Amino acid sequence: MKRLCVATFASLLLLGTTLAQANPRGAAHVESMFRTIDTNRDGVITIAESDVAIEAEFRRHDLDKDGLWSYAEVRKQQLDAGASQLPPDLQAKVIAGVFAGYDVDGDRRITLANYRQVQTAFLLQADFDKDGQVTLREARQLHGVDAP
Numbered sequence: 001m002k003r004l005c006v007a008t009f010a011s012l013l014l015l016g017t018t019l020a021q022a023n024p025r026g027a028a029h030v031e032s033m034f035r036t037i038d039t040n041r042d043g044v045i046t047i048a049e050s051d052v053a054i055e056a057e058f059r060r061h062d063l064d065k066d067g068l069w070s071y072a073e074v075r076k077q078q079l080d081a082g083a084s085q086l087p088p089d090l091q092a093k094v095i096a097g098v099f100a101g102y103d104v105d106g107d108r109r110i111t112l113a114n115y116r117q118v119q120t121a122f123l124l125q126a127d128f129d130k131d132g133q134v135t136l137r138e139a140r141q142l143h144g145v146d147a148p
């Protein structure tokens with residue numbers, strides 16, 4: 001079973017969370033992603049914790065360490081995260097969609113600032129009570145995964 005990384009999580013968001021909802025293990029995925037980011041294990045993801053995870057994830061997939069995500073780097077990241085199991089036409093759409101989603105200023109380069117902007121906006125979508133942090137319950141709510 002592939003471990004769901006933060007980047008995959010974001011790509012699920014960009015796909016409208018359809019894959020997460022179609023996956024019977026969706027609840028476990030949301031929970032495992034949540035625990036990865038919640039480094040002090042208090043059941044709450046703060047912006048500070050999210051920033052650390054975002055930067056680590058960005059550096060991990062910046063294979064040539066030039067501070068940018070190229071299309072090739074995003075492609076490899078998505079293929080490794082499970083896109084390789086999709087039919088080729090859908091695969092290309094997913095990769096292009098993820099790349100365009102992160103390339104918020106449309107200059108065909110993804111900077112850490114671009115990635116952070118997208119990921120932080122994504123995190124705050126789950127902040128239903130607008131207190132600037134996200135609980136596991138809020139994360140589940142965003143993904144339509146029912147609490148046990």
Ligand SMILES: [Ca+2]
Pocket residue numbers: 038039040041042043044045046049
């Ligand atoms: Ca925390």
Ligand SMILES: [Ca+2]
Pocket residue numbers: 062063064065066067068069070073
């Ligand atoms: Ca790079």
Ligand SMILES: [Ca+2]
Pocket residue numbers: 126127128129130131132133134135138
């Ligand atoms: Ca909240």
